Amino acid sequence: MASTRFRPDRGLSFRMGLTLVLLLLLYLVLAGVVWWIFGGDAGGTGAAVIAFVLPLGLLWGQWYFSDRLALAGMRAREVTPEEAPQLHAMVDRLCALADMPKPRVAVADTDLPNAFATGRSPDRAVVAVTTGLGRRLTDAELEAVLSHELSHVAHRDVTVMTVASSVGVLAGLLMRSALWSSMGGRGRDQNTGLILLVATLVGIVVYAVSFLLTRVLSRYRELAADRAGAILTGQPAHLMSALTKISGDMARIPERDLRAAEPYNAFFIYPAFTDKVDFASLFASHPPLEKRLEQLARLSRELGQPG
Amino acid sequence: MGLFDSLLGRSKPKRPQLDALFVLPTAALTLETAAGFTPTGIGSVCYREAEGAPFEQIQAQLEQLLAGASPERVRDSYGWTWLVLRREPSDVAGLVTELHAVNSTLELEGFGPALLCSLIGFADASGRRLALVYLYKRGTFYPFAPVPGAEQKRDNALELQIRAVVGGDLPIEPDVSRWFPVWGAPGLDAPPALPSG
Numbered sequence: 001m002a003s004t005r006f007r008p009d010r011g012l013s014f015r016m017g018l019t020l021v022l023l024l025l026l027y028l029v030l031a032g033v034v035w036w037i038f039g040g041d042a043g044g045t046g047a048a049v050i051a052f053v054l055p056l057g058l059l060w061g062q063w064y065f066s067d068r069l070a071l072a073g074m075r076a077r078e079v080t081p082e083e084a085p086q087l088h089a090m091v092d093r094l095c096a097l098a099d100m101p102k103p104r105v106a107v108a109d110t111d112l113p114n115a116f117a118t119g120r121s122p123d124r125a126v127v128a129v130t131t132g133l134g135r136r137l138t139d140a141e142l143e144a145v146l147s148h149e150l151s152h153v154a155h156r157d158v159t160v161m162t163v164a165s166s167v168g169v170l171a172g173l174l175m176r177s178a179l180w181s182s183m184g185g186r187g188r189d190q191n192t193g194l195i196l197l198v199a200t201l202v203g204i205v206v207y208a209v210s211f212l213l214t215r216v217l218s219r220y221r222e223l224a225a226d227r228a229g230a231i232l233t234g235q236p237a238h239l240m241s242a243l244t245k246i247s248g249d250m251a252r253i254p255e256r257d258l259r260a261a262e263p264y265n266a267f268f269i270y271p272a273f274t275d276k277v278d279f280a281s282l283f284a285s286h287p288p289l290e291k292r293l294e295q296l297a298r299l300s301r302e303l304g305q306p307g
Numbered sequence: 308m309g310l311f312d313s314l315l316g317r318s319k320p321k322r323p324q325l326d327a328l329f330v331l332p333t334a335a336l337t338l339e340t341a342a343g344f345t346p347t348g349i350g351s352v353c354y355r356e357a358e359g360a361p362f363e364q365i366q367a368q369l370e371q372l373l374a375g376a377s378p379e380r381v382r383d384s385y386g387w388t389w390l391v392l393r394r395e396p397s398d399v400a401g402l403v404t405e406l407h408a409v410n411s412t413l414e415l416e417g418f419g420p421a422l423l424c425s426l427i428g429f430a431d432a433s434g435r436r437l438a439l440v441y442l443y444k445r446g447t448f449y450p451f452a453p454v455p456g457a458e459q460k461r462d463n464a465l466e467l468q469i470r471a472v473v474g475g476d477l478p479i480e481p482d483v484s485r486w487f488p489v490w491g492a493p494g495l496d497a498p499p500a501l502p503s504g
Binding site: 160 | 357
């Protein structure tokens with residue numbers, strides 16, 4: 001008996017698993033270096049633990065209050081079923097289809113077409129859309145975007161990304177504290193100087209690599225949410241058209257800003273941004289549109305194949 | 308969803324539970340004797356229509372298969388499809404068998420995750436309408452009673468009363484936040500016009 005029409009995407013799972021393993025390795029390298037520096041010295045270890053607990057506490061707070069922080073940052077307001085019956089009904093049905101608890105629903109009053117999901121657990125999650133999104137998309141497209149956001153909630157992306165980024169935060173801390181110590185310690189022996197130099201270098205390398213890895217992970221998780229959302233509604237085509245519309249509108253917005261900057265164009269011999277090297281895609285938090293559309297088109301074809 | 312699936316961002320589509328529907332005829336009897344609600348003979352299956360030709364073909368097959376129950380396909384204002392079946396009001400068992408034929412066909416063809424809910428309609432002598440909603444993904448039921456004539460209002464007192472009446476016969480959804488309103492479901496009152504946008 002076929003339980004679903006969709007073939008599992010083992011490639012995506014494998015790449016995401018590999019990224020996570022690499023992040024874990026990086027974490028171990030970092031812990032090893034810290035232990036190597038402070039290992040013999042009880043007082044030093046205590047200081048290091050305190051120094052690490054503070055930023056981790058901040059990160060924890062960012063995760064714990066992620067719903068409130070994101071809502072405040074986007075100036076989004078929670079809405080009741082009476083205020084937004086259509087939106088609530090869409091979320092109700094999608095949640096019943098996916099068998100997940102219903103998140104709170106919020107609306108941000110801005111023309112920017114966008115949507116986001118946040119909250120530390122599926123029980124505390126919030127899904128928010130902007131009014132600009134509702135104006136531009138059809139109901140079916142809006143529902144496709146909502147199912148993408150609900151998939152983020154189901155995959156616990158806020159938690160996973162917070163834990164993933166903690167490696168980078170710790171590495172940055174190691175780098176800076178080693179740098180400060182090496183600048184302050186004039187009277188120490190050569191050995192200490194060498195250790196601090198190594199710690200700084202390791203901190204820099206780990207920080208850079210973990211930054212790239214978390215961005216890679218973020219892109220994979222966007223693809224996973226696209227996939228799960230399209231499978232949930234059974235209509236990849238609506239998500240495709242929604243993404244195309246949003247990206248088209250998003251691309252037009254900087255253009256307006258550029259026109260405002262036109263008086264300064266005389267100073268540019270050649271607009272730097274037109275000659276985009278693919279380097280930027282290394283740092284992007286979202287995969288390129290073509291890649292997302294390609295994946296959704298594959299799902300759409302799977303739905304078109306006979307039994 | 309397990310830890311591993313969370314880490315890899317793999318949510319598996321939830322499969323429906325189909326067999327709990329067969330306890331409905333008993334509950335219908337209880338409803339009639341204890342609350343005065345009789346079946347209207349109208350039942351429906353709500354699902355999400357997938358894109359692509361295979362799903363279209365399955366829907367056409369279903370309508371042929373159930374020709375005896377005068378099936379009618381309705382698209383509601385939220386974009387969901389309701390396959391409405393009609394039987395003699397006394398024949399709840401027959402209606403349930405046909406609802407089961409719809410959902411087991413969809414499950415067999417790989418579209419089980421697209422099933423949302425099933426409704427069986429009831430009415431009392433004073434014209435109040437009531438539906439027992441079956442949630443496929445939870446395997447539970449809940450009562451849904453729109454206030455006649457009012458715009459998107461539920462008769463919560465009646466719903467709670469019905470929960471008490473049929474609670475012994477049916478697995479009732481314990482989480483009340485999942486008793487979502489199925490406004491505009493066919494077989495209940497005509498849906499009020501939705502505000503556009």
